[in-house]
Amino acid sequence: MTFNDCFLKWPKYTLIIQAADQQGTGFPTDGTAVIIVTDSNDNPPQFEPETYTVSVPENQVGVEVAKLTVTDGDEPGSPAWSTKYKIISGDKLGVFNISTGPSQLEGIITTVKPLDYEKTKQYILSVIVENDDPFVGPLPTSTATVTVNVEDVNEPPVFNPKEKYIIKPENVPVGSDLVAFTATDPDIGRAQKLTYRIGSDPAGFLSVIEDTGMIKVKSLMDRESIEVKDGKYTAIILAVDNDETARATGTGTLIIELEDVNDNAPYINEREIKICNQEAPPVLLSITDKDLHPNAGPFSVETQGDTMKNWTAKMNDSGTGIELILKSTLESGVYNVVLRVFDEQKLYQDTSVKATVCECKGESVVCNETRTARLSLSIIIRIICTIVALVSISFLLVYFMRPQICFGQGSL
Structure with a gap:
């Protein structure tokens, strides 16, 4: 004993x-x-067993790899009995960690970085065990060998770069090639084919060639679309492998910065105004152009058709608004004012403004709606009378131009 x-x-x-x-x-x-009798650490802990072989799927972090058990002949619960562990070889990249389990007589190996089957298919780890207290004298240290086999799993394709940025004019013709956006399959040991599809295309601008990943213009891109933010349009492109058991999908982000072209004519925001027919001050009309400089302001304006007889329009001092002036006294009523607004590149658009002219003076506009309605009714009556007169004239013309029947004299 x-x-x-x-x-x-x-x-x-x-x-x-x-x-x-x-x-x-x-x-x-x-x-x-x-x-x-006090205990001293004169019994080294021993691995039982001393060799382990395990398999772990790639790409998992925090997964338990192996649980190593030991025995110790010292007093249970004492520092001479509790254990600590260290991986001394086989883990140069720091993929694994080992800690003491709850029983104090077990070492638990876990992954702290994802394993990559395509880079390393197997790890052989050497682990030693010691007590919290130092040994009394020279004692042999127990070593365990753990062979970790990495299991291959189907990984999603990877876009490189994951976010692709390009600059294109917004008026690139439909059907044009924009850019090839392709991915690679990290499963180099598997003969898999990648195909491409659109994941997200909010405005429906794009299409992709399934086999090559070439992005094309499906519908005319518009920098002024609500789906374009700060001049940039974002789409998601998918790459899908053809794994027989479980297909994997990778995603890439395509950002298109759309360069502005002059594809939006300026227009007047106000479509209805009221103005006095005597001593009225200019009415200020604002202008919107969705394009950017130099495809927007400074603007210019011209009156069109009958508008030129009674109205004058000119740009204000800042060149961003129109001063509309009634240059002659008109009867109360509603008039159609047509203005042509040009941008700096002379792209223009005609805008019709409904102008209600009221019997008043100055800038305090007061309209007599009853009078306006009565005037409108009188106009309608005049139109009806004109139509009746035209019909009557037509009837008389037909009557007088009809064939005449002549009777000759004969002998009895």
């Missing part, structure tokens, strides 16, 4: 000691001695 076995069975000894003098029969006396 070893000393350690005795310690585990009897960690404390109680001794009765008697002392007596040597005269005559002697007078004895008893004493008690208590001896407590």
